[in-house]
Amino acid sequence: xxxxxxxxxxxxxxxxxxxxxxxxxxxxxxxxxxxxxxxxxxxxxxxxxxxxxxxxxxxxxxxxxxxxxxxxxxxxxxxxxxxxxxxxxxxxxxxxxxxxxxxxxxxxxxxx
Numbered sequence: 059x060x061x062x063x064x065x066x067x068x069x070x071x072x073x074x075x076x077x078x079x080x081x082x083x084x085x086x087x088x089x090x091x092x093x094x095x096x097x098x099x100x101x102x103x104x105x106x107x108x109x110x111x112x113x114x115x116x117x118x119x120x121x122x123x124x125x126x127x128x129x130x131x132x133x134x135x136x137x138x139x140x141x142x143x144x145x146x147x148x149x150x151x152x153x154x155x156x157x158x159x160x161x162x163x164x165x166x167x168x169x170x
Contacts, residue, residue: 071105078103079101090141097141099119102118138154151163
């Protein structure tokens with residue numbers, strides 16, 4: 059995502075708690091149903107929680123289109139649906155975005 063890659067954390071890291079922004083390595087995979095195969099998310103942010111512990115705070119999937127039905131490959135939509143459920147169960151913010159999304163740190167439905 060161009061905004062985060064260029065270091066634009068305005069509005070996100072007001073407290074200065076971001077430890078790192080990272081791209082998931084290509085060999086990192088989330089196991090999801092066999093029909094869909096494995097999933098490799100794009101990038102995430104680790105930040106300090108209120109107790110000072112490093113925590114995976116959010117994961118974002120950057121695509122060329124925000125409409126999951128218009129993605130290039132049919133399985134992409136299903137992977138994103140499974141990833142939402144996976145990260146929700148972990149208590150980690152997950153969202154599909156494009157490089158044109160300004161407030162990328164917000165969860166789905168928050169002031170977009």
